[in-house]
Structures are given as C-alpha cells and as structure tokens.
Amino acid sequence: MKELERLFFPKTVALVGASPDGAKLGGIVLRNLLSLKGRVFPVNPRYDEILGLHSFPSAGSLPEPVDLSIIMRPAAEVPGILAELRGKTHFALIVSAGFAETGAAGLQSEIVRIASEAGVRLVGPNCLGVYNPFHRLDTMFLPHESMKRPKRGNVAVVSQSGAMMICLLDAIRVANTGVSRAVNYGNAADLDAPEVYEYLADDDGTAVVVSYLESVSDGRRFLEAARFLSRRKPLLVLKAGKGEGGSAAAFSHTGRLAGNYGVFRSLLAHYGIREVAGFDELLDAAKAVSYQRPAPGTRVCIITNGGGSGVLAADECARHGLQLAGLPEDVRQALKNTFPSFYTVANPVDLTGQVRDDDYREALFALRDHFDGFVVIALTGVAGVTLRLGDHLREFRETVRKPLVVHIAQGGVAPRLIPLVEKAGIPVYPSPERAVRGLAALLESEGNHG
C-alpha cells in the first residue's frame, strides 16, 4: 500500500483537541469526522465521552496505533503531543498555526525533529488538512452550514493555502464537477506537493489535478514529480507570490521563500508543465479539464450570434497561441448558400441576433473535420435561441469527440440551457474570454504541453 493511502483512506483517526462544542474548531472537526468510513478517537482530558465516543485523556493514552492523528491544540503544546504520539500514529496532521509563518521557525524545527525521531509523518502545520469524499474524510474546521462540500468526482486539489483549497473546492462545487481528493499542506514541514503528485499519478480515482502553490523547498524534486504526474493526467499549476510584494506575502503566509518566479516559470515550461496565470484562470481551466479530455491541435473555430463576443473570443485565442484558421472554401460556399445573406460566414461564424438554433448545428457539423476545438457563443436574449440548442450541442459532443466549450450570456433560456449543456459534458462559461481559457486548457498549443 502506498504510504499516502493511509492519509487519504485512514481506518482510524485520533482528534487531539476534540470538543463537544459545535462552535469550537475541535467540535466542528469532530462532527465532520463522525461520518468517516473508519473509527474515530477523540482526545480531551476534560471528558470521558464526546458525542457518544469514548474520549481519551491524552495522545499517549490512545488504545491502539492509528493511521492519522489530527492536532488542534495551541502551537506551544504541539511538541509535547508529538512526543506522546511516538508509536501511536502514522500521520500527524497539525492544524494549529503559530509556526514558521509567524516567525516561529525554531518551534517548527523542533516539531520536525521530534516527529522524525518518533517516526511520525507530519502534515502541516498551519493547514486544513485532508478531504476525501469517497472515504467521508473531512478534517476542515468549517461547518457544512457555512461551507457546502463538493460532490464526489475526479478532480484532485493540492493546495499550499487553506483559503485557496476552500475557494477551489467551492468553485468545483459551483462548476458542478466533483472532487476525488484534496489536501492543504500549509507550512509543509514534512509532506509537500511532490509526494502528493506522485501519489495522485497512480490514483485511479483522480483524472485531473489542480494545484495552488506559493513556494517549493526542493525545486528539482518538485519539477520531477510535476512532470511525472503531468505525463499521466492533466496537472494545472498556479504559482502565487510572483512579484516582490507577492513573494513577501507568501513568506509571511507559510514561512517559506517563494523564490524567483521568472526562473520557476521557465523551468515549468521546460518540463512541459502547464501553468495558469491566476486564480480565475485556474478555475476556468480546471472546469474544462474536469469535463473533457485534452486533445492535440491548435485550430479553433468560433461560432457566435454576437459579433462583439466573437471578436473578444478571437482576441483571447491569440493570447493563448490558438489559431483562428479560415474556413475551407467549399464549406464556406455551402454555408453561405444555406444561411441568410447578413450572416458572416468566416471565423468567427457570426449568425447574428436573428439566429435560429438549427443554424448552430448546421455550422458545427459542416466544420467538424476542419478544426481541433470549438467555441460556441449563444446570447440567449434573442428569440431564436431555445433549449433545442442544448440538444444540438449534446449531439455534436457525442458524435464529434473534440474539445467544445460554450459561452452563454444571461437572459432568455440561459438558466435552463446552462445545466442542460453541462449535463452533456460541455463546460459553460459566463464570458467569451473565459470560455477560450477553458478551451486553451483542452488544446495542446505552444506553451501548453499538459
């Protein structure tokens, strides 16, 4: 068994700092753990029993060695707790803050030393820990009422930042895709992104990995692991802490140096690892790769009923190295003969505000063999766009397995059309630019070797 299997699928979990009070962090996490597919051991000397579970007075008094211990006690108590956990746990996940990120580098070195001597693997400190809906494992100290969890799916999240893990999980939930595993490793005193990448490369439940990071401790190790993973499944990396202000902020966040971004960036490119430029772009790309598999090619066709939206999509294609190739002359003539004279039969194809939804189908199938990916733009305020467009898009996606993304603007049938299209495995975006960003993650263009 891979070592990280015990972190993501623990049979036994201890919670040091468990509380019966649902308003306290140790109470929130205990409640979340109650649905674990495994046994839970609360640790708190003030209680004999918490929420119906026997409570143990100390980490040292656990009745058997557990796979995972979660530590939710003030930083100063952590060294003592780790010493007690010798022989009692495989992983110790330290939620507590107050280590290197606040300047207490000495305290962090101390817990690393103690854990190493005790043979305990560390996650954190200063982290939210692990989420695995397939094992009903959830160490995040946020109640379900205030943070809805995403459903089960195939996207893994690896985040140095807890806030970003929360935001990514929420975005995945809203995008109607689902999560396989998620981990926030915080200060990375021991467990770091490379080891998680290696695990996920072989994890059959994970099809796509989305990773937020601010710093790496061993650049070569990171790049090797990222390349290993990205050769097996799409890996999207967002590196924050880019500029001077940003890297100072990253340092005070997790206590690690962010390094020179320019060097890091060119190394990522050299290793063929796909980097995204910012958080919004990470979400757009993650949505695309969770719906569809990447495919080779850079030739894009845009089919729109709004000229301006088509122009913006064309501009965004240029930014991502995607080509708006011209239409083959015979297809162009055939479409010109089919369509009203005021439609523009070029790339973008502009079906104008007087479009009927069958026109989209006509254009898509006529052009299916001549492009590598398609952007469909539907401004739904006009009468000719109905729910039938959803059927046409599904039919195209089912018969032509090429990357296809859609921008649907608010209005008209949009609220009913969007879920219909997404159910057919086609990601829908709220702007032309964001739709193209999604497509860029699905096509292998210059600088996108994912």
Place this chain on the structure above:
Amino acid sequence: MKELERLFFPKTVALVGASPDGAKLGGIVLRNLLSLKGRVFPVNPRYDEILGLHSFPSAGSLPEPVDLSIIMRPAAEVPGILAELRGKTHFALIVSAGFAETGAAGLQSEIVRIASEAGVRLVGPNCLGVYNPFHRLDTMFLPHESMKRPKRGNVAVVSQSGAMMICLLDAIRVANTGVSRAVNYGNAADLDAPEVYEYLADDDGTAVVVSYLESVSDGRRFLEAARFLSRRKPLLVLKAGKGEGGSAAAFSHTGRLAGNYGVFRSLLAHYGIREVAGFDELLDAAKAVSYQRPAPGTRVCIITNGGGSGVLAADECARHGLQLAGLPEDVRQALKNTFPSFYTVANPVDLTGQVRDDDYREALFALRDHFDGFVVIALTGVAGVTLRLGDHLREFRETVRKPLVVHIAQGGVAPRLIPLVEKAGIPVYPSPERAVRGLAALLESEGNHG
C-alpha cells in the same frame, strides 16, 4: 440644446416596420416604445392601427417631423425609406443588418449619401440603438422577458457591438449599479463614439462611461474626444480586435478596419485614457467606478483572513503598478499587541481563519491614514465572520472616503453580507484578483491616468 439630446430624449419617435406581432422584431420594439415619455408613430402600410396607435402607411406620410425614426426593414428598402424621411426626422436609427459588415459597402455608401442630402443624421446601420431609462426610451429588439433591463443609475455605455451592449447592461444590472444612457452605434456610418463622448462629458446624469470598440474611423478625433471626456469623468475603454484573428473578426463584424492595436494602445496611454485589457476586466473596473470616485495614490493595503487569497491579491497589485507598502512601525507594534500571536501583521495583514470581525475594523482604522486604497478579503466559511463585518465596512467607508473594495468568498453569511456591503457603496468581487482590478480602476497608478 445639444443635438444628441434629441437622440437620447426624443419627444417623438417613428417606427418604420412596426408590427402588432410580439414575436417579430418590429413588434418587440413597438412594445418597448409604448412606455416612452413621448409620442410614438408606427409605420406599416398593412395596418391602420397597431396596439392602439394610428399606423402610417409610409415614412413619407408621417404627420409631423419627429426627433427619431427607427428603421426595421430589410437593407434593400433602407435607401428608399431614408429618401422619404427628408424633412420628416432628425435622426434615423437603422437597426437592419446587411451593409458593410457583410461586404455590402456600396449600399452603406448609398445610405450615407442619401441621408446627408436629406439632412438626416444616421445611427447604425446594424445596431440595437439607444437605451435611456430616464426617458423610458428603449430601441433594443429584445423583449423584457428574455433580457431584464438595468435600473436607472449613473453609468453610460457606448458600444460598437450590440452583443457587448447587452452583456454590459446585463452585467451592470447584476452588479446592482444602474445605467444613465446606452448606445450601440454598429457600423457607425455617421454617429460614432467621439460625438457620444463629447455629449456625455456634459451630461449631468452620467458619472462614468464604459466603452467597447473595435475600430475608429478618425484616430485623432477619437483620441481628442476621449481625452476631453476622461478629464471630466472616468472613461473605461475596451478595444477588441487586437490580434490578427481578432481584427479580421472585427472587420467582418462592423465592416471597418480595426487598425494596429499596438499603435492605438500607446496613443491611448499618451493621451491619458484608461484602457482595460478584456471584457471581464471592463466589468470589474466599471463596477468599481460606478460605486466610488477615483482618487490619487498607489499605496494599497490588503487585509485578509486567508493567506493565499492575500498572496493572489498582492500578485495582482503588482500587475497594475500598485504598491504594497509596509506598515509604519508604531502601528505594526500596536496591532501586534492587540492581535493573537498567530496573526500576521504585515501587508497583507493576515487575520487567519480564526478572525473575529472586529479585527477587520481594528486593522482598517489603525491603517486608515497610511494607505491610498484598501482591499478587504473575507472568507466567510469561518465562524468569526458575521454580518457585523458589513457594519464595520460601512462605517469605514463613511468616515474614510478612500477607495475600498472587498472580495467575499462564497459560504457562510456571504449571501446576506454581500448586498449589505454593496448597499454601503462598496463593490464586492468573487475573487481576490478581480477585487484588485476594481481597485486599480479607482487609483491613479502608472498607466492609469483616468
């Protein structure tokens, strides 16, 4: 009276191509015109009366000269209609497509010549026309059921593209700001952006102008008018059709050459006109300037309860030339003494997941005099963020009139907190990067002389 006052506040409007059928474009526009603060003359030879209004058989048979005639007949009929309108209308707004944008440049030249000889000013062709909620003027051929209109407000929209006008109006509606005037001038055979800019510069109802364009016919005229306007109120310009593919798309969209974007861009900068990079950024900037007035300075303070969100905001500041200056030492010490030791008192100020909402107030007021603008980030999944934060932000905004933008992540009290904060005149954004883009539009940094 300014000439364009007759376009935005017409006392009399003729609709050539009016229809009783609410499914036809001429029927939709007639219905929208029924609430006009003015008189409406339908023109259609097949009816004596439409929707209770007397219908005239031809443009030439209008009983009196009108301020505005809207033409919704096929392109081939337009020259004849314009000839009939001699002496009968001040403006002719040609909704019909099928002119230069589809290659029919000759037909477009013809209508320009006829209109010029007849002393008729043209809007369009190939456009949606005008929206002025203060005059209940609405020439857009989209029914209210499929396109909700924004409320009255202080943002004007000037768009070459009809689709973009719709998207901008919808975004303004969703952002809960409102519109003063909007115009889509399409192929710009006569009326073009510069003339509208000059009108809006003096229009007391308009505080901010958002403009989407793909091409300009007279670069010097455009730049002079844009500078004139932007010295009086914020003008945000999005130029689409940037790359080769994009400018070809722009050409087939409105039949005008998009020109060299690099040259255009440096001219904008030289003239001190604020350009935004894309559609999403235009929306973010427009939201900010519709809520708050721009102010001088580039020193930004970020106050967050999520470290990673703070780092991403810091990165985005760097992209916009905004500085994350350090905290004055005495203030830093005072805050360190106030806050728990695991908070990070730097810039960003990281109040961590254990924040209480009073901490935001504490930090904001301690730092009020030391920065030009503020970004507050609240991840609302944690227990310490409540609706009280809304009160604190309102109090800060009311007493310290400096630019303040907020990123609130979904979860917890977010759905109730967001409207509370926006009601206090503080724009809320769904990501740290977008919040900073909003702030960048409010601060006058290098390259932002708006």
